[in-house]
Amino acid sequence: DRAILEASAKHPIVPLEKGKFYTYGTAGFRMKADLLEGISFRVGLLASLRSRKLNGQAIGVMITASHNPAADNGVKIVDPLGEMLEQDWERYATALVNATSDEQLVEVYNRLATDLKIDLKASAKVVYGRDTRPSGHKLVTALADGLESTKTEYVDFKILTTPQLHYLVRATNSEGTPLSYGKVSELGYYEKLAGAFVRAMKGRRINGTLQVDCANGVGGPKLSEFLKHIPKDKVNFDVKVVNDDVLRPELLNLDCGADFVKTKQRAPPNPKPQPGLRSCSLDGDADRLIYYWQDPEGGFVMLDGDRISSLAASFIGGLVESAGLKDDLRIGVVQTAYANGASTNYITQHLKLPVICTPTGVKHLHHVAQGFDIGVYFEANGHGTVLFSPDALNSFKTKEPQSPAQKDALDTLAALGDLINQTVGDAISDALMVEVILAHKNWTLRDWAMTYADLPNRLVRVEVGNKDLFQTTDAERRLSAPEGAQDEIDQAVKKYKDARSFARASGTENACRVYAEAASRSEANELAERVRDRAV
């Protein structure tokens, strides 16, 4: 207890106004970096408890604020298999962080240990990393102090993308077992991806250059490092890395990156968009991906998370059929309310695959995707991945092929199982998957975009006094409170063709979001404004 008290005094928590509390949001604690030092220290305590509770398995901590401005930062906890922290534990994190004094902190810590039957003498291990934000350094120092004060073993993996940290957590816990996820090092991550990429491409050619906008974040240097591991004689992959300046922190996510492209629905102004160039953008911690190109005739065309999801579902569904596994493996797609209605239609009607809708946030989608043998999940904003069950992975490796075509499909599926990050959405891994699929289909981005036409849509952010008044049901597609608000939305939607709209409280900022889609751009805009004005 003394050790914790003393260390905690060095990393005080910044008190909030009366009645306000820090909360573990959709993606951990996220706010202005100067508020986070004490929080990071306390997250160290929580991670040690979690590790001790889980028999000393390694827990991960990632310091990042993703697509937020450079002045923000965040702390989130990763479970042993590389998944997001189990939801029950979010409130324990919140309890520790909101303790009002060092003494109270120790009290809460001890009470959690007692209530959860945790042996504080058992061994504990935590591995952590951070993105390129300058504030990250101070935050990992506080974190390490939290770990030392609880006698927790730790490994500092320094600067990483978020998905790399998730990889390392799973690799650490599976090392030396039959389910080993890969070598426990950043190099191991590159080698695994590069090897799988070569196997999945199988000599196919990639047409033209891919320009990757890295949001001036950690994805830039990491992508450049990864590219060195691709054997030039096996795959031609011509990548132009842009917006990869991590030496001027103020440039992070500034007028570039996946969030900019998705919300502004246009290409970053720098470098000047080149007509026809195949392009994609990562976000600040490289877990989101958006593709796009500037069409000489049609203007800017964006291929977002819904498009990546339907592309992956169509390709993998086809392979499963060719491999003769259609009756053995259940494939499904998981989306949120933000998914464009046209994508949902395409997947259910054309691909004939089931779609499940969940609330926003990767933890929800990931969980539901695990219910399938092959679960494809993406948020429209570009965050997502494809999960393969142990059964699925096993059948790719053990099924006896009846023909060369079957063998080909099985080999490609097995390669995809290694290429696609199984722990969390990973922009680098997802981009490689997209490139593999386009090469197999011999498609340009235009071919990809032709599969269906997106419904015009509009997202508006609304400042509200208290966002918590807005309660949702039906995977955030309907409001249950305030009273009467959903009726207003229903009335508004009725006025337009192919229309859909919903409102929800943000999980990351104090605001509401209104989404609307309809048959034409003007109708979508009108609907969004009507819902904003009448229901929110």
Ligand code: 16G
């Ligand atoms: C977080 C989520 C992201 C979600 C977004 C919604 C993770 C890792 N990140 O950034 O998936 O789309 O929140 O934000 O889960 P909102 O609640 O403010 O709309």
Ligand code: ZN
């Ligand atoms: Zn991110």
